[in-house]
């Protein structure tokens with residue numbers, strides 16, 4: 001064994017020498033590239049691109065410091081392959097280390113004694129920094145038995161390690177069922193169901209790294225990874241960078257519309273209405289309601305239509321005229337703000353005709369009047385009268401605006417420039433932003449009633465109404481996205497955005513010129529350089545994608561996917577026109593008001609997109625006694641549900657205690673007691689309505705406790721207090737659940753999902769679980785007493 005360790009150490013030393021040589025090369029190239037003269041903007045851009053590429057390589061090499069090489073395969077034919085987190089070749093291009101994602105590494109995760117892969121030994125290397133500290137061998141040749149897990153020793157060591165509050169990569173110990181999902185084709189939608197702790201999140205993130213590495217078309221557009229909360233995103237934040245991947249955007253569904261922050265909570269009844277498919281129709285109806293009508297319909301005459309004054313004369317646009325213009329504008333099939341041009345042009349054409357017709361009529365009447373006057377004059381002169389009839393005077397000035405078709409262009413210009421007429425047109429087909437459309441809709445009872453006619457009951461409309469300026473909720477975000485699709489961007493909005501971007505570009509170019517020394521200032525102006533930057537957007541892909549609502553990603557990963565509502569799915573599907581998605585979740589953990597309780601329900605949602613379903617069956621987080629307790633609870637809800645197999649079959653049974661006194665007074669002592677039993681991270685999970693109260697009680701006993709959506713889960717604060725929803729997807733060494741009866745009774749969800757909230761809470765710990773009840777243990781937990 002000693003000899004084996006020494007020989008592996010020698011190989012690892014060789015690998016690190018190679019890393020060092022590459023690092024020196026990259027550092028040298030970086031310095032030379034940065035020093036190199038750039039003769040003009042094109043050169044400067046090339047230089048920037050090369051620097052960015054070298055920096056990325058340098059970062060990847062930095063990640064080599066931990067777990068560079070973690071495996072080795074020995075084959076029947078005597079060949080040996082080392083597996084690691086990146087590929088390395090010798091100076092003469094001989095492969096030294098195979099990237100875990102390469103096809104040549106697949107056997108490391110899947111070879112068994114009977115798989116016929118030709119692998120006779122799989123070795124897991126355990127390293128600390130640059131030192132080999134241990135190894136585990138599995139013999140897979142003829143006559144050998146497979147163990148339950150791939151690299152069982154290394155796996156158990158990873159699973160029993162104290163949690164840091166941050167998820168980390170698991171490339172060294174991925175299991176066969178996980179590897180199969182990671183490497184599965186990106187085509188269509190892959191749905192992965194798995195109980196708590198079965199590695200869904202871990203698998204989803206490793207699949208992201210795999211797809212970015214293996215599929216250039218996906219890498220070109222990046223991957224969007226959606227998680228349930230900012231705390232969760234923080235928890236998984238390090239995994240992809242540690243795998244050397246930067247082309248992924250981590251986000252929550254609430255943050256998918258740039259510039260919108262959902263700050264407000266709302267009642268479950270309102271959230272339920274906003275999640276329904278019919279809301280897409282409501283938004284469309286709200287847009288139609290803004291087309292061809294005056295903003296305030298009360299302003300329209302009883303026969304409909306609109307009147308306005310132009311140069312002292314009153315004109316009327318009849319309902320028929322407006323309907324025709326609306327019809328034409330809708331017919332072009334563009335979004336509202338773009339189709340506006342057609343509407344305006346049609347109305348303008350009609351008004352030009354009206355004005356011309358009126359001028360013509362005036363001319364005609366003046367003309368016939370003039371002839372009459374002449375004969376009157378003749379008659380007067382024949383009678384020898386001294387004075388000309390007064391009416392003829394000034395007749396010439398009346399007809400100076402003589403109407404003629406060639407006058408139309410002038411008239412059109414004048415009408416366009418007329419502020420009163422512009423107001424009429426704006427009112428009839430206003431430029432709308434998603435925010436203005438939704439704000440108007442949700443704050444105006446009669447507007448809402450018009451749009452919702454035939455779609456929503458009165459009580460549902462009532463649930464949607466809110467005061468002006470109240471702020472956005474999570475349920476509003478998909479509606480804003482829906483609206484953005486239907487409205488499009490008006491030219492003036494587009495131009496304003498482009499101008500803002502140009503100005504930001506010029507500021508950036510000024511900084512680049514200043515940083516590159518005086519020489520560049522003579523060679524190129526900031527404006528010129530900004531123009532070149534704009535031609536080739538040099539921002540990192542993830543940054544560009546995150547800032548662009550309409551960015552088309554190469555692949556989308558949805559974690560805790562059971563929580564998404566119908567309207568949120570619509571928004572997510574727009575981000576990935578190719579339909580390439582991985583959807584992971586656990587329908588038994590669904591707690592959102594309108595989440596998914598059966599994956600089959602989603603088939604409709606994905607429509608024509610091909611989708612397939614698979615399952616993860618082993619829980620790596622939760623030890624058997626805790627899983628058994630949680631599963632009993634789950635069975636009260638889903639009698640047929642099967643519990644995942646636990647990778648760790650031993651562990652402490654969870655404890656349950658009742659208290660007759662004030663629960664808040666008991667919490668502090670219970671937390672202190674529990675935290676004394678273990679090292680690592682600790683969470684208190686409480687009913688939402690008592691979060692602050694229990695957090696204060698915990699803080700008194702454990703100073704530095706954080707709570708709520710911004711709680712720090714990295715263990716730095718010692719203890720966090722969360723609601724079940726906030727604890728989604730997270731894990732802790734120890735968990736104390738407080739007041740399960742209140743969790744079961746309500747909060748933000750209703751019906752069976754409350755049991756799943758408690759189920760989520762009970763499946764967060766890796767080691768210890770305590771449950772502190774009021775005077776009685778709820779029926780659902782009596783099996784634990």
Ligand SMILES: Nc1ncnc2c1ncn2[C@@H]1O[C@H](COP(=O)(O)OP(=O)(O)OP(=O)(O)O)[C@@H](O)[C@H]1O
Pocket residue numbers: 155158159167168170173174175178194195196197198199200201202203586620621728729730731763
């Ligand atoms: N093959 C593995 N090797 C080592 N650790 C693993 C492995 N698979 C999963 N784990 C660990 O198990 C824990 C649970 O994984 P993860 O959070 O991905 O599960 P999950 O299915 O998403 O859970 P939940 O449904 O509760 O959100 C994590 O600490 C993860 O690192």
